[in-house]
Amino acid sequence: MNTLVSEPLAKKISFDESNFWVELADGRKLGVPLAYFPRLLHATQKQRREYEISGGGTGIHWNEINEDISVKGLLLGIGDRTHFESDIK
Numbered sequence: 861m862n863t864l865v866s867e868p869l870a871k872k873i874s875f876d877e878s879n880f881w882v883e884l885a886d887g888r889k890l891g892v893p894l895a896y897f898p899r900l901l902h903a904t905q906k907q908r909r910e911y912e913i914s915g916g917g918t919g920i921h922w923n924e925i926n927e928d929i930s931v932k933g934l935l936l937g938i939g940d941r942t943h944f945e946s947d948i949k
Contacts (some may be wrong), residue, residue, distance in 0.1 A: 867915025875908050882934060885917060896939030899927045906944045 869885040880900060882890045894901040902910060903925050914921045920929045930938075 861875055867918060868935055870913050870931045871917065872909060872913075873920060875905070880908070882920070882931065884931070890934055892934055897927065897929065898927045898940060899942075 870882050871885045872883040874881045879891045879893055884890065905920065907924050910924060911920065912921045918931055
């Protein structure tokens with residue numbers, strides 16, 4: 861049996877008040893709570909719109925807020941793994 865599984869590739873993203881939406885090249889649309897990614901949650905609308913699809917669609921990058929997100933990680937439910945200084949006590 862031959863099974864072909866293609867890597868998920870981002871095509872476009874958009875935002876609403878509490879989520880960001882990733883449109884994948886295969887037609888799926890994934891909703892992700894902004895709370896999973898504090899940098900995006902606290903970014904301005906302008907900063908959120910200034911993203912770049914990287915790696916041929918395998919990632920999403922925001923230069924100004926220093927955020928990089930893997931599309932595969934989103935599908936696996938992986939949120940931000942960065943530890944902020946304010947979180948360490």
